[in-house]
Amino acid sequence: MKPTILVLGGGIGGVSTARELSRQIGNEDGINLARILVFEKEKSSLYAPSLTWMMVGKREEGQVYGDLSNVELGGIEVIYGEIASIDPENRTVTSNDREYKGDYMVISLGTKLTDTHDLSRYGHNFYTSAGASSFYEDLKKFGGGEIAVVVSSLPHKSPVAPYEAALLIEGYTREKEIRQNTNITLYTPEPEPMDFASKEISEKVRRLMNDKGINYKPEHELTSSGKNSLTFSTPEGTTAAAPFDLLAFTPKHTSPDIIQEAGLTGTSGWVEVDKQSLETSYENVYAIGDIISFPIGDGKMLPKAGVFAQYQADTVAHNIARMLRGEKPNKAFEAKGSYILDQGDKASKVDGSFEAENLNIKTSSMIRHWEKVLTEKTWFLKNF
Numbered sequence: 001m002k003p004t005i006l007v008l009g010g011g012i013g014g015v016s017t018a019r020e021l022s023r024q025i026g027n028e029d030g031i032n033l034a035r036i037l038v039f040e041k042e043k044s045s046l047y048a049p050s051l052t053w054m055m056v057g058k059r060e061e062g063q064v065y066g067d068l069s070n071v072e073l074g075g076i077e078v079i080y081g082e083i084a085s086i087d088p089e090n091r092t093v094t095s096n097d098r099e100y101k102g103d104y105m106v107i108s109l110g111t112k113l114t115d116t117h118d119l120s121r122y123g124h125n126f127y128t129s130a131g132a133s134s135f136y137e138d139l140k141k142f143g144g145g146e147i148a149v150v151v152s153s154l155p156h157k158s159p160v161a162p163y164e165a166a167l168l169i170e171g172y173t174r175e176k177e178i179r180q181n182t183n184i185t186l187y188t189p190e191p192e193p194m195d196f197a198s199k200e201i202s203e204k205v206r207r208l209m210n211d212k213g214i215n216y217k218p219e220h221e222l223t224s225s226g227k228n229s230l231t232f233s234t235p236e237g238t239t240a241a242a243p244f245d246l247l248a249f250t251p252k253h254t255s256p257d258i259i260q261e262a263g264l265t266g267t268s269g270w271v272e273v274d275k276q277s278l279e280t281s282y283e284n285v286y287a288i289g290d291i292i293s294f295p296i297g298d299g300k301m302l303p304k305a306g307v308f309a310q311y312q313a314d315t316v317a318h319n320i321a322r323m324l325r326g327e328k329p330n331k332a333f334e335a336k337g338s339y340i341l342d343q344g345d346k347a348s349k350v351d352g353s354f355e356a357e358n359l360n361i362k363t364s365s366m367i368r369h370w371e372k373v374l375t376e377k378t379w380f381l382k383n384f
C-alpha cells in the first residue's frame with residue numbers, strides 16, 4: 001500500500017502543500033510514490049489577495065480563481081465535497097459519506113466568515129468574491145458622498161487588506177474625478193494600523209492614509225448598523241454615529257465548526273501547533289495557514305496571511321517527504337516574509353522577521369506594485 005497524505009482544504013495552504021509534497025516525494029505522472037488527497041468543497045480555489053483589485057474593477061471573477069482539476073497530477077487527487085467530520089486521533093476524514101484514512105494529515109481549512117450586525121443588508125463583504133464584485137458594481141454608479149470601510153471584528157486575515165481597500169478606492173475616485181466630493185473613512189477596532197508590526201511601521205501607514213486624505217478611525221468597535229448609518233463604541237465610552245452611502249466590510253472570523261467539533265481548537269479558539277514543525281497535539285497531524293494561532297510575543301499573533309500559509313506548506317511538505325524516505329524531519333518554520341500594501345500605481349512593502357519584530361517598511365514605489373502583480377501571476381502559473 002502506498003502511503004497516503006490527506007490535505008484538508010484546497011485554498012492557498014492546501015494547494016501549496018499538495019504541490020510541494022508531490023515534488024518533494026518525487027511523484028511523477030505514472031510513478032507515484034505516495035497518494036495525496038486534497039479535500040475541497042468548491043470546484044475552484046480562490047486567490048483572495050486579488051479581491052481588493054476586484055473591488056475597483058481591476059480583476060474579474062474568472063481572474064481570481066484557479067481550476068482545481070489542473071492540480072490533479074503527480075499523484076494528487078481532489079476529493080470534491082464538504083468535509084463532514086475529522087478524526088485527528090485516527091487521521092480519518094469523512095466526505096461524501098465515505099471515510100478516508102491517511103498516514104499523515106495536513107489541515108488548511110482557513111476561517112469561517114460570518115456577517116455580523118446585519119452588515120450584509122447595507123454593504124458588501126469584500127472578503128468574498130461575490131462581495132468584492134458587488135461593491136464594484138455600486139462603486140461604478142457612485143457619484144460622490146461617504147464611503148466607509150469597516151473592520152467588523154478582530155482578528156481578521158490579511159491585516160493590510162482594509163488599508164489597501166481604502167487606498168485603492170481613493171485612487172479610483174481620483175481617476176473618475178469624484179474625489180473632491182467623496183469622503184473615505186476606515187473604521188477599525190485596532191489601536192493602530194498593522195499593530196503586529198512596530199510603531200514606526202504603524203506611523204508610516206497612518207501617514208500614507210493621511211496624505212491621501214483618508215479618514216482613519218482606530219479603536220472603533222462596531223455596535224450596530226442601519227440604512228446609511230453605523231454606530232461604534234470608542235475608548236471614550238461614547239458611541240459615534242457614522243453616515244455612509246457605500247459600505248465595504250470585513251466579516252467576523254472564527255475557526256470552522258468541524259475543527260471545533262474535532263476538538264482541534266485550543267483556548268485561543270484556533271488550532272495550536274508546535275511553532276517549528278506545525279504539528280498539532282495529534283501525531284502526524286499538521287495544521288497551517290489561517291486556522292492556526294501563532295503567538296509572536298507581547299500578546300501579538302502572526303498575521304493570517306497567504307505568504308505564511310505557503311511557507312508553512314513548504315515546511316510541512318519537506319518534513320513529511322523526509323519521513324516517507326525514513327529520514328528525520330529537518331526543516332523548522334520561521335515567521336519571516338514580506339507583505340505588500342498596494343495603492344494601485346505604487347505599493348509599500350513590509351518585510352523581515354515577524355517573530356523578532358525585526359520588520360522594516362520600504363517606501364512606496366511602482367516596482368513594488370508590479371512585484372505584487374508578479375506574485376499573483378506566479379501563483380496561477382505555478383499551480384494551475
Ligand SMILES: Cc1cc2nc3c(=O)[nH]c(=O)nc-3n(C[C@H](O)[C@H](O)[C@H](O)COP(=O)(O)OP(=O)(O)OC[C@H]3O[C@@H](n4cnc5c(N)ncnc54)[C@H](O)[C@@H]3O)c2cc1C
Binds near residue numbers: 051258
Ligand atoms: C481581501 C483579502 C486580501 C488578502 N491579501 C493578502 C495579501 O496581499 N498577501 C497575503 O499573503 N495574504 C493575503 N490575504 C490572506 C490570504 O488569502 C489567506 O491568508 C490565505 O488564503 C490562507 O490560506 P489557507 O489555506 O489557510 O485558507 P484558504 O485559502 O481560505 O483555504 C481554505 C480552503 O478550505 C476550504 N474548506 C473550508 N471548509 C471546508 C470543508 N468543510 N470541506 C471542504 N473544504 C473546506 C475552503 O473552501 C477553502 O478553499 C488576503 C485575504 C483577503 C480576504
